[in-house]
Amino acid sequence: MEVPPHATRRAPVRRMPGGASEDDRLAVEEPLEIRINGTAVAVTMRTPGHDEELALGFCLTEGLQPVAAHPPEDLAANVVEVEAPDADLGRVQRSFYTSSSCGVCGKGALEAVAVDAPRVDSDLAVPFEVVSTLPGLLGAAQATFALTGGLHATGLFSAGGELLCAREDVGRHNAMDKVLGWAFGEGLLPLSRSMLCVSGRLSFELVQKAAVAGCPVLVAVGAPSSLAVELGADRGITLCGFVRDGRAGVYTEPSRILA
Missing domain, CATH: 3.40.140.10 (Cytidine Deaminase, domain 2)
Incomplete structure:
Protein backbone atom coordinates (compact mmCIF):
# COMPACT_ATOMS: atom_id res chain seq x y z
CA MET A 1 0.00 0.00 0.00
CA GLU A 2 1.23 3.50 -0.86
CA VAL A 3 2.22 5.87 1.94
CA PRO A 4 0.06 9.03 1.76
CA PRO A 5 1.99 12.25 1.04
CA HIS A 6 2.95 14.22 4.16
CA ALA A 7 2.21 11.23 6.44
CA THR A 8 5.83 10.93 7.58
CA ARG A 9 8.65 13.31 8.49
CA ARG A 10 12.37 12.84 9.05
CA ALA A 11 13.97 13.62 12.40
CA PRO A 12 17.47 13.06 13.79
CA VAL A 13 17.90 10.27 16.35
CA ARG A 14 20.84 8.89 18.32
CA ARG A 15 20.78 5.09 18.57
CA MET A 16 21.79 3.40 21.82
CA PRO A 17 23.96 1.63 22.65
CA GLY A 18 26.77 2.93 20.49
CA GLY A 19 25.59 6.53 19.98
CA ALA A 20 25.26 6.39 16.18
CA SER A 21 23.38 9.40 14.73
CA GLU A 22 21.00 9.01 11.79
CA ASP A 23 17.64 10.14 10.42
CA ASP A 24 14.45 8.42 11.50
CA ARG A 25 10.98 8.45 9.91
CA LEU A 26 8.21 9.66 12.22
CA ALA A 27 4.46 9.55 11.75
CA VAL A 28 3.13 13.10 11.34
CA GLU A 29 0.61 14.36 13.87
CA GLU A 30 -1.21 17.61 13.00
CA PRO A 31 -4.55 19.19 13.90
CA LEU A 32 -7.54 18.96 11.57
CA GLU A 33 -10.45 21.35 11.99
CA ILE A 34 -13.83 19.99 10.95
CA ARG A 35 -16.44 22.54 9.94
CA ILE A 36 -20.11 21.78 9.45
CA ASN A 37 -22.03 24.21 7.28
CA GLY A 38 -19.32 26.80 7.95
CA THR A 39 -19.21 26.31 11.73
CA ALA A 40 -16.10 24.83 13.34
CA VAL A 41 -17.24 21.91 15.51
CA ALA A 42 -14.16 19.77 16.08
CA VAL A 43 -10.40 19.73 16.17
CA THR A 44 -8.78 16.32 16.09
CA MET A 45 -5.10 15.43 16.04
CA ARG A 46 -4.53 13.17 13.05
CA THR A 47 -2.06 11.91 10.46
CA PRO A 48 -2.62 13.85 7.19
CA GLY A 49 -4.24 11.84 4.41
CA HIS A 50 -7.84 10.91 3.59
CA ASP A 51 -9.02 13.95 5.56
CA GLU A 52 -12.43 14.12 3.88
CA GLU A 53 -13.05 10.47 4.80
CA LEU A 54 -12.05 11.22 8.38
CA ALA A 55 -14.45 14.15 8.59
CA LEU A 56 -17.31 12.15 7.10
CA GLY A 57 -16.72 9.20 9.42
CA PHE A 58 -16.49 11.47 12.45
CA CYS A 59 -19.76 13.21 11.61
CA LEU A 60 -21.51 9.95 10.80
CA THR A 61 -20.62 8.39 14.13
CA GLU A 62 -21.63 11.54 16.02
CA GLY A 63 -25.09 11.40 14.44
CA LEU A 64 -24.65 14.60 12.41
CA GLN A 65 -25.98 13.21 9.09
CA PRO A 66 -23.25 14.35 6.68
CA VAL A 67 -23.81 14.45 2.93
CA ALA A 68 -20.39 15.35 1.55
CA ALA A 69 -16.98 16.71 2.56
CA HIS A 70 -14.50 18.90 0.70
CA PRO A 71 -11.79 21.55 1.25
CA PRO A 72 -13.12 24.90 2.54
CA GLU A 73 -13.77 27.79 0.16
CA ASP A 74 -10.92 29.77 1.71
CA LEU A 75 -8.59 26.78 1.09
CA ALA A 76 -7.34 26.98 4.67
CA ALA A 77 -4.79 24.30 5.50
CA ASN A 78 -5.79 21.45 7.80
CA VAL A 79 -9.49 22.21 7.47
CA VAL A 80 -12.34 20.15 6.00
CA GLU A 81 -15.82 21.50 5.32
CA VAL A 82 -18.69 19.04 5.76
CA GLU A 83 -22.11 19.52 4.19
CA ALA A 84 -24.78 18.36 6.63
CA PRO A 85 -28.00 20.33 6.04
CA ASP A 86 -29.96 18.40 8.68
CA ALA A 87 -27.30 18.44 11.38
CA ASP A 88 -28.56 19.50 14.78
CA LEU A 89 -25.45 20.95 16.37
CA GLY A 90 -27.45 21.65 19.49
CA ARG A 91 -27.54 17.93 20.29
CA VAL A 92 -23.80 17.93 20.74
CA GLN A 93 -23.28 18.03 24.50
CA ARG A 94 -19.56 18.64 24.60
CA SER A 95 -16.89 20.80 23.06
CA PHE A 96 -15.55 18.74 20.17
CA TYR A 97 -11.90 18.73 21.13
CA THR A 98 -10.45 15.27 20.76
CA SER A 99 -6.92 13.94 20.95
CA SER A 100 -5.12 11.38 18.84
CA SER A 101 -4.99 8.97 21.78
CA CYS A 102 -8.61 8.91 22.89
CA GLY A 103 -11.59 10.42 21.15
CA VAL A 104 -13.84 9.97 24.16
CA CYS A 105 -11.65 12.02 26.53
CA GLY A 106 -13.40 15.23 27.52
CA LYS A 107 -16.93 13.84 27.41
CA GLY A 108 -18.42 14.44 30.82
CA ALA A 109 -20.43 11.26 31.25
CA LEU A 110 -21.34 8.01 29.56
CA GLU A 111 -24.68 9.46 28.49
CA ALA A 112 -22.88 12.23 26.61
CA VAL A 113 -21.33 9.79 24.14
CA ALA A 114 -24.54 7.95 23.30
CA VAL A 115 -25.27 8.06 19.57
CA ASP A 116 -28.44 6.71 18.06
CA ALA A 117 -27.60 3.28 16.68
CA PRO A 118 -30.08 0.41 16.51
CA ARG A 119 -29.07 -3.06 17.61
CA VAL A 120 -27.14 -4.67 14.76
CA ASP A 121 -29.37 -7.09 12.89
CA SER A 122 -27.26 -9.48 10.79
CA ASP A 123 -27.20 -13.21 10.21
CA LEU A 124 -23.54 -13.07 9.16
CA ALA A 125 -21.58 -16.17 10.24
Whole structure:
Protein backbone atom coordinates (compact mmCIF):
# COMPACT_ATOMS: atom_id res chain seq x y z
CA MET A 1 0.00 0.00 0.00
CA GLU A 2 1.23 3.50 -0.86
CA VAL A 3 2.22 5.87 1.94
CA PRO A 4 0.06 9.03 1.76
CA PRO A 5 1.99 12.25 1.04
CA HIS A 6 2.95 14.22 4.16
CA ALA A 7 2.21 11.23 6.44
CA THR A 8 5.83 10.93 7.58
CA ARG A 9 8.65 13.31 8.49
CA ARG A 10 12.37 12.84 9.05
CA ALA A 11 13.97 13.62 12.40
CA PRO A 12 17.47 13.06 13.79
CA VAL A 13 17.90 10.27 16.35
CA ARG A 14 20.84 8.89 18.32
CA ARG A 15 20.78 5.09 18.57
CA MET A 16 21.79 3.40 21.82
CA PRO A 17 23.96 1.63 22.65
CA GLY A 18 26.77 2.93 20.49
CA GLY A 19 25.59 6.53 19.98
CA ALA A 20 25.26 6.39 16.18
CA SER A 21 23.38 9.40 14.73
CA GLU A 22 21.00 9.01 11.79
CA ASP A 23 17.64 10.14 10.42
CA ASP A 24 14.45 8.42 11.50
CA ARG A 25 10.98 8.45 9.91
CA LEU A 26 8.21 9.66 12.22
CA ALA A 27 4.46 9.55 11.75
CA VAL A 28 3.13 13.10 11.34
CA GLU A 29 0.61 14.36 13.87
CA GLU A 30 -1.21 17.61 13.00
CA PRO A 31 -4.55 19.19 13.90
CA LEU A 32 -7.54 18.96 11.57
CA GLU A 33 -10.45 21.35 11.99
CA ILE A 34 -13.83 19.99 10.95
CA ARG A 35 -16.44 22.54 9.94
CA ILE A 36 -20.11 21.78 9.45
CA ASN A 37 -22.03 24.21 7.28
CA GLY A 38 -19.32 26.80 7.95
CA THR A 39 -19.21 26.31 11.73
CA ALA A 40 -16.10 24.83 13.34
CA VAL A 41 -17.24 21.91 15.51
CA ALA A 42 -14.16 19.77 16.08
CA VAL A 43 -10.40 19.73 16.17
CA THR A 44 -8.78 16.32 16.09
CA MET A 45 -5.10 15.43 16.04
CA ARG A 46 -4.53 13.17 13.05
CA THR A 47 -2.06 11.91 10.46
CA PRO A 48 -2.62 13.85 7.19
CA GLY A 49 -4.24 11.84 4.41
CA HIS A 50 -7.84 10.91 3.59
CA ASP A 51 -9.02 13.95 5.56
CA GLU A 52 -12.43 14.12 3.88
CA GLU A 53 -13.05 10.47 4.80
CA LEU A 54 -12.05 11.22 8.38
CA ALA A 55 -14.45 14.15 8.59
CA LEU A 56 -17.31 12.15 7.10
CA GLY A 57 -16.72 9.20 9.42
CA PHE A 58 -16.49 11.47 12.45
CA CYS A 59 -19.76 13.21 11.61
CA LEU A 60 -21.51 9.95 10.80
CA THR A 61 -20.62 8.39 14.13
CA GLU A 62 -21.63 11.54 16.02
CA GLY A 63 -25.09 11.40 14.44
CA LEU A 64 -24.65 14.60 12.41
CA GLN A 65 -25.98 13.21 9.09
CA PRO A 66 -23.25 14.35 6.68
CA VAL A 67 -23.81 14.45 2.93
CA ALA A 68 -20.39 15.35 1.55
CA ALA A 69 -16.98 16.71 2.56
CA HIS A 70 -14.50 18.90 0.70
CA PRO A 71 -11.79 21.55 1.25
CA PRO A 72 -13.12 24.90 2.54
CA GLU A 73 -13.77 27.79 0.16
CA ASP A 74 -10.92 29.77 1.71
CA LEU A 75 -8.59 26.78 1.09
CA ALA A 76 -7.34 26.98 4.67
CA ALA A 77 -4.79 24.30 5.50
CA ASN A 78 -5.79 21.45 7.80
CA VAL A 79 -9.49 22.21 7.47
CA VAL A 80 -12.34 20.15 6.00
CA GLU A 81 -15.82 21.50 5.32
CA VAL A 82 -18.69 19.04 5.76
CA GLU A 83 -22.11 19.52 4.19
CA ALA A 84 -24.78 18.36 6.63
CA PRO A 85 -28.00 20.33 6.04
CA ASP A 86 -29.96 18.40 8.68
CA ALA A 87 -27.30 18.44 11.38
CA ASP A 88 -28.56 19.50 14.78
CA LEU A 89 -25.45 20.95 16.37
CA GLY A 90 -27.45 21.65 19.49
CA ARG A 91 -27.54 17.93 20.29
CA VAL A 92 -23.80 17.93 20.74
CA GLN A 93 -23.28 18.03 24.50
CA ARG A 94 -19.56 18.64 24.60
CA SER A 95 -16.89 20.80 23.06
CA PHE A 96 -15.55 18.74 20.17
CA TYR A 97 -11.90 18.73 21.13
CA THR A 98 -10.45 15.27 20.76
CA SER A 99 -6.92 13.94 20.95
CA SER A 100 -5.12 11.38 18.84
CA SER A 101 -4.99 8.97 21.78
CA CYS A 102 -8.61 8.91 22.89
CA GLY A 103 -11.59 10.42 21.15
CA VAL A 104 -13.84 9.97 24.16
CA CYS A 105 -11.65 12.02 26.53
CA GLY A 106 -13.40 15.23 27.52
CA LYS A 107 -16.93 13.84 27.41
CA GLY A 108 -18.42 14.44 30.82
CA ALA A 109 -20.43 11.26 31.25
CA LEU A 110 -21.34 8.01 29.56
CA GLU A 111 -24.68 9.46 28.49
CA ALA A 112 -22.88 12.23 26.61
CA VAL A 113 -21.33 9.79 24.14
CA ALA A 114 -24.54 7.95 23.30
CA VAL A 115 -25.27 8.06 19.57
CA ASP A 116 -28.44 6.71 18.06
CA ALA A 117 -27.60 3.28 16.68
CA PRO A 118 -30.08 0.41 16.51
CA ARG A 119 -29.07 -3.06 17.61
CA VAL A 120 -27.14 -4.67 14.76
CA ASP A 121 -29.37 -7.09 12.89
CA SER A 122 -27.26 -9.48 10.79
CA ASP A 123 -27.20 -13.21 10.21
CA LEU A 124 -23.54 -13.07 9.16
CA ALA A 125 -21.58 -16.17 10.24
CA VAL A 126 -17.84 -16.39 9.61
CA PRO A 127 -15.44 -19.34 10.05
CA PHE A 128 -12.79 -18.68 12.67
CA GLU A 129 -10.17 -19.57 10.06
CA VAL A 130 -11.22 -16.43 8.17
CA VAL A 131 -11.32 -14.21 11.27
CA SER A 132 -7.85 -15.34 12.31
CA THR A 133 -6.34 -14.05 9.03
CA LEU A 134 -7.62 -10.48 9.36
CA PRO A 135 -4.87 -8.98 11.58
CA GLY A 136 -2.17 -10.32 9.25
CA LEU A 137 -3.89 -8.94 6.17
CA LEU A 138 -4.33 -5.58 7.88
CA GLY A 139 -0.71 -5.55 8.99
CA ALA A 140 0.47 -6.16 5.44
CA ALA A 141 -1.46 -3.04 4.36
CA GLN A 142 0.12 -0.77 6.99
CA ALA A 143 2.75 0.90 4.80
CA THR A 144 3.24 3.95 7.02
CA PHE A 145 3.48 1.83 10.17
CA ALA A 146 6.20 -0.20 8.48
CA LEU A 147 8.23 3.01 8.10
CA THR A 148 7.48 4.60 11.47
CA GLY A 149 6.09 2.06 13.94
CA GLY A 150 3.80 4.84 15.14
CA LEU A 151 0.31 4.37 13.71
CA HIS A 152 -2.93 2.55 14.40
CA ALA A 153 -4.95 0.98 11.60
CA THR A 154 -8.48 -0.15 10.77
CA GLY A 155 -9.46 -2.46 7.95
CA LEU A 156 -12.83 -3.23 6.40
CA PHE A 157 -13.24 -6.80 5.20
CA SER A 158 -15.84 -8.73 3.24
CA ALA A 159 -17.55 -11.75 4.76
CA GLY A 160 -15.02 -13.91 2.93
CA GLY A 161 -12.03 -12.08 4.39
CA GLU A 162 -11.14 -9.81 1.45
CA LEU A 163 -9.61 -6.49 2.47
CA LEU A 164 -11.81 -3.74 1.05
CA CYS A 165 -10.21 -0.68 2.65
CA ALA A 166 -7.39 0.00 5.13
CA ARG A 167 -6.53 3.32 6.74
CA GLU A 168 -3.81 4.38 9.19
CA ASP A 169 -3.63 7.22 11.71
CA VAL A 170 -1.98 8.25 14.96
CA GLY A 171 -5.47 8.05 16.48
CA ARG A 172 -7.22 4.69 16.57
CA HIS A 173 -10.61 6.40 16.36
CA ASN A 174 -9.41 8.47 13.37
CA ALA A 175 -8.36 5.31 11.50
CA MET A 176 -11.85 3.90 12.06
CA ASP A 177 -13.49 7.16 10.95
CA LYS A 178 -11.44 7.18 7.73
CA VAL A 179 -12.62 3.67 6.88
CA LEU A 180 -16.25 4.48 7.66
CA GLY A 181 -16.00 7.69 5.64
CA TRP A 182 -14.70 5.64 2.70
CA ALA A 183 -17.56 3.14 3.10
CA PHE A 184 -20.05 6.01 3.17
CA GLY A 185 -18.64 7.36 -0.08
CA GLU A 186 -18.88 3.92 -1.67
CA GLY A 187 -22.52 3.50 -0.61
CA LEU A 188 -21.73 0.45 1.55
CA LEU A 189 -23.48 1.48 4.78
CA PRO A 190 -24.84 -0.24 6.77
CA LEU A 191 -22.02 -2.79 6.93
CA SER A 192 -24.29 -5.72 7.74
CA ARG A 193 -22.25 -8.22 5.66
CA SER A 194 -18.79 -6.96 6.57
CA MET A 195 -16.18 -7.11 9.32
CA LEU A 196 -13.95 -4.46 10.85
CA CYS A 197 -10.47 -5.18 12.22
CA VAL A 198 -8.32 -2.85 14.34
CA SER A 199 -4.62 -3.06 15.04
CA GLY A 200 -4.77 -2.37 18.79
CA ARG A 201 -7.25 -2.72 21.60
CA LEU A 202 -11.04 -2.44 21.51
CA SER A 203 -12.29 0.70 23.22
CA PHE A 204 -15.85 1.81 23.90
CA GLU A 205 -15.67 4.40 21.14
CA LEU A 206 -14.57 1.94 18.46
CA VAL A 207 -17.50 -0.33 19.32
CA GLN A 208 -19.83 2.66 19.21
CA LYS A 209 -18.60 3.57 15.75
CA ALA A 210 -19.03 -0.02 14.53
CA ALA A 211 -22.57 0.03 15.91
CA VAL A 212 -23.45 3.24 14.08
CA ALA A 213 -22.10 1.68 10.87
CA GLY A 214 -24.18 -1.48 11.44
CA CYS A 215 -21.15 -3.78 11.43
CA PRO A 216 -21.79 -7.17 13.10
CA VAL A 217 -18.17 -8.32 13.69
CA LEU A 218 -15.33 -6.28 15.20
CA VAL A 219 -11.90 -7.91 15.46
CA ALA A 220 -8.85 -6.68 17.39
CA VAL A 221 -5.27 -7.73 17.96
CA GLY A 222 -5.51 -6.48 21.56
CA ALA A 223 -7.90 -6.61 24.49
CA PRO A 224 -11.37 -5.13 24.81
CA SER A 225 -12.26 -2.87 27.72
CA SER A 226 -15.10 -3.72 30.07
CA LEU A 227 -17.27 -0.94 28.66
CA ALA A 228 -16.56 -2.07 25.09
CA VAL A 229 -17.86 -5.54 25.97
CA GLU A 230 -20.95 -4.08 27.64
CA LEU A 231 -21.73 -1.99 24.59
CA GLY A 232 -21.02 -4.87 22.19
CA ALA A 233 -23.48 -7.07 24.04
CA ASP A 234 -26.07 -4.28 24.15
CA ARG A 235 -25.80 -3.53 20.40
CA GLY A 236 -25.48 -7.14 19.23
CA ILE A 237 -21.92 -6.89 17.91
CA THR A 238 -19.51 -9.83 17.96
CA LEU A 239 -16.27 -8.70 19.61
CA CYS A 240 -13.15 -10.79 19.00
CA GLY A 241 -10.07 -9.81 21.01
CA PHE A 242 -6.49 -11.10 21.17
CA VAL A 243 -6.78 -12.39 17.58
CA ARG A 244 -3.25 -13.61 16.99
CA ASP A 245 -1.22 -16.79 16.71
CA GLY A 246 -4.29 -18.74 15.60
CA ARG A 247 -6.26 -17.91 18.74
CA ALA A 248 -8.93 -15.43 19.85
CA GLY A 249 -11.35 -14.58 22.61
CA VAL A 250 -14.95 -14.03 21.49
CA TYR A 251 -16.54 -11.82 24.14
CA THR A 252 -20.02 -11.17 22.75
CA GLU A 253 -22.39 -12.78 20.24
CA PRO A 254 -20.13 -15.84 19.74
CA SER A 255 -22.64 -17.63 17.49
CA ARG A 256 -21.40 -15.60 14.51
CA ILE A 257 -17.94 -17.23 14.69
CA LEU A 258 -17.95 -20.78 13.38
CA ALA A 259 -15.46 -23.10 15.06
